[in-house]
Amino acid sequence: MPRYFFDLTNGDGLTRDEMGSVFPESREPLLKEVSRILTDLARDELPGTDSGEITVTVRDERGCTVLVGSLDFQTRWRPTPEPG
Numbered sequence: 197m198p199r200y201f202f203d204l205t206n207g208d209g210l211t212r213d214e215m216g217s218v219f220p221e222s223r224e225p226l227l228k229e230v231s232r233i234l235t236d237l238a239r240d241e242l243p244g245t246d247s248g249e250i251t252v253t254v255r256d257e258r259g260c261t262v263l264v265g266s267l268d269f270q271t272r273w274r275p276t277p278e279p280g
Contacts, residue, residue, distance in 0.1 A: 198257055200226060204232060205251040206241060226254055228266035238267055246271045
C-alpha cells in the first residue's frame with residue numbers, strides 16, 4: 197500500500213508531514229482522512245475566532261500533490277437595527 201503525507205497550513209503556517217501514513221490505493225480513504233483532519237482542526241482552532249483558514253495538502257511518495265482540502269471560516273457582525 198502506498199504512503200501519503202498530509203501537510204497542514206493554518207494560522208501557524210505550514211507543517212509538513214515527514215512520516216506519512218499508509219492508505220489503500222483508493223480515493224475514498226484519502227477523502228475521509230482529509231475530512232476528518234479538517235473537522236478535528238476546526239473544532240480545536242476556530243472556536244472564539246472570527247476567521248480562519250485550514251488547508252490539508254496530500255502528497256504521494258514521489259512528492260506529487262494528489263489532493264487538497266480546505267476550510268475557510270468567517271463571521272461578520274451585522275449592524276444592530278434601529279428600534280421602531
